[in-house]
Amino acid sequence: MELPISFVERMKTQLGSAYAQFETALQQPAPVSIRLNLRKLGQQPQLPSVPWTDTGYYLPERPLFTLDPLLHAGAYYVQEASSMFLEQAIRQTVNLDQPLRVLDLCGAPGGKSTHIASLLSEDSMLVANEVIRSRATILAENVTKWGSGNVLVTNNDPRDFGKLPDFFDVMVVDAPCSGEGMFRKDLQARQEWSEENVKLCAQRQQRILMDVWEALKPGGILIYSTCTWNEAENESNMAWLAEQENATSLSLRLDPAWGVEASELNGMKGYRFYPHQVQGEGFFLAVIRKEGIAEALVHGSGKKKKHKLTPAGKKEQALVADWLIEPDRFEWLQHGEVISAIPATIFEYADQVYQKLYVVYAGIEVAEAKGKKLKPLHALALSPYLNKAVFRTEELDLESALRYLRKEDISLEGSGNDWVLLQYKGLPLGWAKQIGNRMNNYYPKEWRIRMELPQTLEEELFSLGQYL
C-alpha cells in the first residue's frame, strides 16, 4: 500500500518505535463488524464482541451483506468497530434515563445516528442531520430501517442550527475529515490526502463547531470525532474551541485491554484508535461540556401555541390507530396524504424543529390516505411499534425474500384483496398486496437490491441467522 510520504514522516514522529507495527497493521485487511438492533433481534450471535459496546460483533470475513434479508429488515448495521466507542462517551457522560434532545450533526449514512437511537430512552428525541441532500436521503433510509419512532432526519447546514439556541442536551459532531484512519479500506482517501487538505479540513471543522455551539445547552455535552490521526483536526481543534468558548474537557474511563490511547493537549483530552492496538480503523473522539447550568427539561409549556405539525383528521386516525401497538403514546399527524405518528412526549420539541429546519423524515410514517383507500407505508412495516395482529403475515424463504427485495414478482398461495406483511425469519421486510391470485410487490423502488442473484443461494453466503 502506497502511503503519502509526508503522512509517513509525521506518523513516524507521532508513534516513534511503534511505527513499524502500525505500518504492518495497515497492510492487514480491515476487520468486519456489525451492530445489532436489539429492538428487532433478541438473541446474541455466536461471534466475538466489540469490547466497548453491548451490541457490536466481529465477523470472521466480509460476507455479501446485500444478500442478507436481515440487513434490509434493519436487524443490524454494518459499522466499523472503533466508531462504536461513541457508546462509552454517551454512557459515561450523559444520564440516559431522562428525556434528552440529541443532535447528530454530520449523520449520513447513519452509523452513529442508529447507534444513538438505540441508546436513548423512548421519551428522548434524536435529530439526525446531514447537509448533503442525496446523503440525507440515505440517512433517512437507514433510520427508517432501524425503526426508532423518535428520530427526525433533517437536511440543514450547521449554521441553520443557530436558530435553535440552547436546544440540545447532547450533540455529536462526527466531522468530515482527511480520513487517514480509513487509508487501508479506502484508496480514494489515500489519493486525496495532502497536508493542504488536512489544513482545510481543520478549518472547516472549526467553522462547523462554531456554527452549532449556540444550539448546545449550557451544561450540555458535545462529542467530537474524526477518523483521522493528525493533531490539527483533533486535539488542536478541541484546544482551539476551549480558547473561544467556555468549554471543559471530560475524561472517559478506559479498560486497558481495549488498547485505546488517551491523549491530551492544553488540558483537552482525546481518545485515539490505532489499528496496531485495537481491532478497528483509525478514530479519534473527545467529549466536551459547555459550561453553565442546564435548565430542567419540561415537556410542553402548557400555553396554546401555533404548531407547524398538523394533527391527522379524527376519521383517518381512527382507521389506522390500531396499526400501531400503544397508539395512545403517539400524536397522529397528517402531511398531505401521509399519516404519521410521533411520540407525544417529543411533539412540542419536534414542532420547534419543524419550525426552524428542513425535516426530511420524522417519527413513523404509517399510512397513505387516498379518499377512502388506506395504504400501509414501508416505515410502518419496519417499525417495532407495528401491530402485526391486524395484518395477514407471510414468512418467506431466502430466495423469495431476495426476489421480493429485488422488487420482482413473487407468488404466494391465497386469494382476496389484502395487504400482506412479508417476513424473513420473523422480521418484517415490507408490504405486498394480494389482488385476486396476484401479489403486487410494494417494496420501495429506490431501495431495491440491484445485484443479480447468484445461481445457487446458500444461507452461508451470508445471513446473520447462521450465527444466531
Ligand SMILES: C[S@@+](CC[C@H](N)C(=O)[O-])C[C@H]1O[C@@H](n2cnc3c(N)ncnc32)[C@H](O)[C@@H]1O
Ligand atoms: C464522517 S461522515 C459522517 C458519518 C456518520 N456520522 C456515520 O457514523 O455514519 C461526515 C459527514 O459530514 C458531512 N459533511 C460534509 N461537509 C459538511 C459540512 N460543511 N458541515 C456538516 N457536515 C458536512 C458529509 O456529507 C458526511 O456525511
